[in-house]
Amino acid sequence: MKHNASPLEKYHTQSTPNWCPGCGNFGIWVSLKNAIANLQIPHHNVVIVGDIGCSGKLAYWTEVNGFATLHGRSIPVAEGVKMANRDLTVIVVAGDGGTLSEGLQHFIHAARRNVNITVLMHNNQLYGLTKGQASSTSEKGYKSSTTPEGSYETPLNPSVLALVAQATFVAAGFAGNAKHLTQMIEKAITHEGFAYVDAYQPCVTYNYINTYAFYSERTYELEEEYDATNRVEAIQRAMEIDGGQKFPIGVLYQEQGQKTLEDNVLHSDKPLAKRDVSDISVAKLFGR
Amino acid sequence: MAKHTELVITVGGKAGQGVLSSGAFIQQIMSELGLYTFTWTEYPSLIKGGHNAVMVRVSTDSVMTPKETTNIVIALDQVSIEMHWHEMEEGGVILYDSSTIKTEYSHTPTKEQPFSMIGVPLTEISRGIDKSSFYTNTAALGAMHALLDIPTTVFETLLDKKYGRKSQTIVENNVTAVRKAFEYVQNEYDRPQTIPSFSLNRESLDQVIMNGSQAIAYGAVKAGVTFTAAYPMTPATPVFDNLVKLAPEYDIAAKQAEDEISAVCMTVGASYAGSRAMTMTSGGGFSLMVEALGFAGITETPLVVVEAMRGGPSTGLPTKTEQSDLRFIVHASQGEFPRVVLAPGDVEEAYYEAQRAFNLADKYQLPVMIVSDKYLATSQMSFTDFDLDRIKVDRGVLVRSASELGEEVYHRYQLTKDGVSPRALPGTPGLTYKSGSDEHNELGEICEDPDNRVAQMNKRMQKEITLLADLPKPQLYGSKNADVTLISWGSTKHACLEVIDLMKGQDISVNVLHFVYVYPLDEKQLIPILSRLKKAVIVENNYEAQFAGMLKEYVGFVADDHLLKYNGLPFYPAEIVTYLKKKFF
Ligand SMILES: Cc1ncc(C[n+]2csc(CCOP(=O)(O)OP(=O)(O)O)c2C)c(N)n1
Ligand code: SF4
Numbered sequence: 030m031k032h033n034a035s036p037l038e039k040y041h042t043q044s045t046p047n048w049c050p051g052c053g054n055f056g057i058w059v060s061l062k063n064a065i066a067n068l069q070i071p072h073h074n075v076v077i078v079g080d081i082g083c084s085g086k087l088a089y090w091t092e093v094n095g096f097a098t099l100h101g102r103s104i105p106v107a108e109g110v111k112m113a114n115r116d117l118t119v120i121v122v123a124g125d126g127g128t129l130s131e132g133l134q135h136f137i138h139a140a141r142r143n144v145n146i147t148v149l150m151h152n153n154q155l156y157g158l159t160k161g162q163a164s165s166t167s168e169k170g171y172k173s174s175t176t177p178e179g180s181y182e183t184p185l186n187p188s189v190l191a192l193v194a195q196a197t198f199v200a201a202g203f204a205g206n207a208k209h210l211t212q213m214i215e216k217a218i219t220h221e222g223f224a225y226v227d228a229y230q231p232c233v234t235y236n237y238i239n240t241y242a243f244y245s246e247r248t249y250e251l252e253e254e255y256d257a258t259n260r261v262e263a264i265q266r267a268m269e270i271d272g273g274q275k276f277p278i279g280v281l282y283q284e285q286g287q288k289t290l291e292d293n294v295l296h297s298d299k300p301l302a303k304r305d306v307s308d309i310s311v312a313k314l315f316g317r
Numbered sequence: 318m319a320k321h322t323e324l325v326i327t328v329g330g331k332a333g334q335g336v337l338s339s340g341a342f343i344q345q346i347m348s349e350l351g352l353y354t355f356t357w358t359e360y361p362s363l364i365k366g367g368h369n370a371v372m373v374r375v376s377t378d379s380v381m382t383p384k385e386t387t388n389i390v391i392a393l394d395q396v397s398i399e400m401h402w403h404e405m406e407e408g409g410v411i412l413y414d415s416s417t418i419k420t421e422y423s424h425t426p427t428k429e430q431p432f433s434m435i436g437v438p439l440t441e442i443s444r445g446i447d448k449s450s451f452y453t454n455t456a457a458l459g460a461m462h463a464l465l466d467i468p469t470t471v472f473e474t475l476l477d478k479k480y481g482r483k484s485q486t487i488v489e490n491n492v493t494a495v496r497k498a499f500e501y502v503q504n505e506y507d508r509p510q511t512i513p514s515f516s517l518n519r520e521s522l523d524q525v526i527m528n529g530s531q532a533i534a535y536g537a538v539k540a541g542v543t544f545t546a547a548y549p550m551t552p553a554t555p556v557f558d559n560l561v562k563l564a565p566e567y568d569i570a571a572k573q574a575e576d577e578i579s580a581v582c583m584t585v586g587a588s589y590a591g592s593r594a595m596t597m598t599s600g601g602g603f604s605l606m607v608e609a610l611g612f613a614g615i616t617e618t619p620l621v622v623v624e625a626m627r628g629g630p631s632t633g634l635p636t637k638t639e640q641s642d643l644r645f646i647v648h649a650s651q652g653e654f655p656r657v658v659l660a661p662g663d664v665e666e667a668y669y670e671a672q673r674a675f676n677l678a679d680k681y682q683l684p685v686m687i688v689s690d691k692y693l694a695t696s697q698m699s700f701t702d703f704d705l706d707r708i709k710v711d712r713g714v715l716v717r718s719a720s721e722l723g724e725e726v727y728h729r730y731q732l733t734k735d736g737v738s739p740r741a742l743p744g745t746p747g748l749t750y751k752s753g754s755d756e757h758n759e760l761g762e763i764c765e766d767p768d769n770r771v772a773q774m775n776k777r778m779q780k781e782i783t784l785l786a787d788l789p790k791p792q793l794y795g796s797k798n799a800d801v802t803l804i805s806w807g808s809t810k811h812a813c814l815e816v817i818d819l820m821k822g823q824d825i826s827v828n829v830l831h832f833v834y835v836y837p838l839d840e841k842q843l844i845p846i847l848s849r850l851k852k853a854v855i856v857e858n859n860y861e862a863q864f865a866g867m868l869k870e871y872v873g874f875v876a877d878d879h880l881l882k883y884n885g886l887p888f889y890p891a892e893i894v895t896y897l898k899k900k901f902f
Binding site for chain 1: 525535538539540541543544546563564565567568569570571572574575576578579580582583584585586587588589590591592593594608609612616703705709710712742743744745746747748749750751752753754755761762763
């Protein structure tokens with residue numbers, strides 16, 4: 030997949046992605062850039078907070094602000110960024126390894142505190158950067174250097190996790206369907222609160238099970254009548270993927286009007302980062 | 318000069334019996350009476366049921382250390398008598414609640430028990446008021462007034478100040494308890510003349526009484542901290558608690574995180590976005606924060622971390638003091654990156670150094686660790702002159718808009734002579750940039766080129782050299798050419814300082830060289846200072862003589878000896894004196 034389709038030129042950095050040719054990350058990258066462009070958010074107000082993994086490197090390759098963090102720690106870093114400056118659009122880009130293994134606690138707590146960030150999880154069902162080891166979402170039987178007999182642990186269902194952790198926005202998309210995924214990301218970014226997007230991402234180098242063909246055959250768009258305001262129904266729908274045959278894509282759940290972390294933790298509208306702190310009086314604290 | 322008089326009062330009881338608030342009251346009363354105080358608390362890590370003790374040292378002169386011995390023990394339970402028996406000074410008094418404690422000890426001093434036992438039916442007095450035992454500890458303080466031969470008026474005013482807004486009945490009941498216990502002691506006992514009495518015509522002192530945790534928090538507020546995140550861990554929590562309390566008024570975001578990893582990462586994120594940000598923890602939590610230190614290091618994000626040490630390793634001694642994390646803090650995280658480690662020695666230093674920590678972090682874009690410990694974190698110290706505005710905020714070189722740049726593209730990690738690259742915050746109009754934990758080029762893009770690597774490494778490490786000019790020197794206290802110099806760092810400061818006075822008129826003279834800035838150590842600055850010392854003894858609350866080792870390694874200075882303590886307690890000046898006499902006489 031070529032990445033330099035012309036309208037997106039302005040999002041390119043001097044260095045270009047070094048993903049394997051055909052990697053699903055390209056489709057997600059294009060969708061993300063499209064979404065930011067469609068929403069017309071000024072570049073300088075966007076921060077992509079990258080995890081460590083093939084996916085997270087996207088933070089280096091997109092012409093908005095990019096902050097590449099630590100493996101598993103992109104979410105708390107992003108929360109800090111957002112609390113310090115709520116005017117910024119903060120998007121986490123992370124793999125399933127970073128999100129659901131190394132940093133699972135952050136994922137769950139970010140969801141329940143409803144921090145207004147988007148978590149875009151590139152779900153390739155393995156650890157790409159470290160050469161294909163099984164991850165929390167690998168299918169049973171997935172063979173890798175560390176699971177030579179095949180993975181025997183039951184995969185986690187990230188959308189269900191997010192829903193149970195009280196996320197106020199949960200959507201799924203597929204790297205091979207950039208048009209749809211772009212919409213999902215746009216909706217996630219504009220959602221006021223914690224937004225999780227599960228992006229199915231074929232890893233052409235290591236994942237011989239969850240290929241483009243696999244997902245092309247099994248993903249289907251949620252029907253028009255689907256009620257995305259019912260958490261229980263959303264959980265049921267999200268659980269369909271556990272059978273390994275049906276993968277609904279679309280907005281599984283959205284709840285509006287909930288207070289965000291920033292609403293709760295900030296005491297004024299002025300971003301903390303923009304406050305003049307040069308002359309604060311503490312005389313009162315010293316009884317003066 | 319007026320005569321030096323001092324006295325130690327210890328209050329002991331079960332957690333929940335009001336021991337800590339009694340300590341605070343004693344301190345306030347004495348301060349109103351124009352006396353200096355120092356309060357040291359001992360508490361187990363249990364919330365209820367364990368033994369709590371607070372020791373208030375009261376003096377006509379400034380005091381900053383606890384003593385091994387005590388003149389008055391106020392025992393609210395039986396255990397307190399046993400716990401503090403061996404600490405009693407000759408001629409002292411154990412004042413106990415005779416309604417709940419039955420003792421066979423003699424009221425008047427004996428050979429085996431060279432102090433008095435004074436029983437006051439504290440619980441009964443309280444019950445007599447409203448059937449509760451709520452006023453037991455106020456009654457105890459009333460009895461204490463009789464022992465010290467001071468009127469209860471000051472205490473009564475303080476009680477009114479504390480409870481008056483809540484309920485006048487509570488004030489009245491407390492005052493009744495105070496007076497009843499006071500009268501009881503006056504009627505039943507002769508005041509032991511061995512208890513020092515203070516002249517009462519002193520002017521009340523304009524004192525600042527606070528502990529190190531408050532001082533760090535207030536310093537941070539003064540420095541403009543706008544973000545803090547933490548996960549509770551003794552003895553670091555009080556710094557966070559203080560900030561949480563002040564958050565609405567000072568517009569601070571204070572977030573309890575799901576763990577220390579999250580706390581430090583949120584803090585780095587907030588700082589990256591432009592907030593002055595700080596996190597705080599003890600050794601265990603700091604262990605979890607380690608990876609993020611290097612992240613702040615390579616991304617050149619300002620970061621302030623308070624590490625309040627306790628006895629280690631592992632869970633160790635959760636509520637005891639120790640200085641054993643120094644080496645760990647200095648070396649924590651993989652790879653090499655510049656950092657600053659500073660260790661305030663008292664409340665005043667804590668307030669100023671917290672502010673300097675923020676300035677250094679911003680100016681040099683690196684992690685700064687403020688090293689505290691249980692002793693500094695929880696000891697209440699009193700100070701009379703504080704210059705609240707001494708330290709000015711310095712946020713370092715910031716690019717405020719794209720037009721300020723002399724070039725088309727912003728180079729976040731521009732190579733400069735002093736190693737500091739102008740910093741832009743995300744959200745700066747017309748400007749975007751990359752920053753990341755991978756080695757990068759000047760633009761912030763991933764780059765593994767060997768020459769670039771060396772250039773960026775050198776640039777970062779240069780900051781640790783450049784900043785040396787900003788670090789205050791260790792301070793020498795006492796005479797210039799003493800026979801023995803005690804070297805203190807962090808909270809061992811005052812135990813050493815007091816020794817100067819205690820050794821006056823002895824065969825050897827003592828002075829103190831106190832270090833606040835413990836890393837990096839500037840060889841050029843320190844050699845002239847250290848090489849002049851006749852005999853040097855490093856005093857540290859740890860087993861491995863960690864700072865002595867650092868002076869050896871970084872400055873090539875080998876001290877003549879070190880005095881170490883790692884039993885969970887701070888140094889007492891008297892034990893340093895004993896050591897000096899044994900070693901040098
Ligand atoms: C603390 C830590 N542990 C392990 C690693 C090594 N590591 C780097 S990326 C990665 C997993 C990547 O998998 P994932 O997060 O799913 O991202 P992907 O590469 O598949 O996009 C691991 C284990 C690391 N960088 N840091
Ligand atoms: S290893 Fe897999 S996930 Fe990583 S770049 Fe290659 S194809 Fe993509």
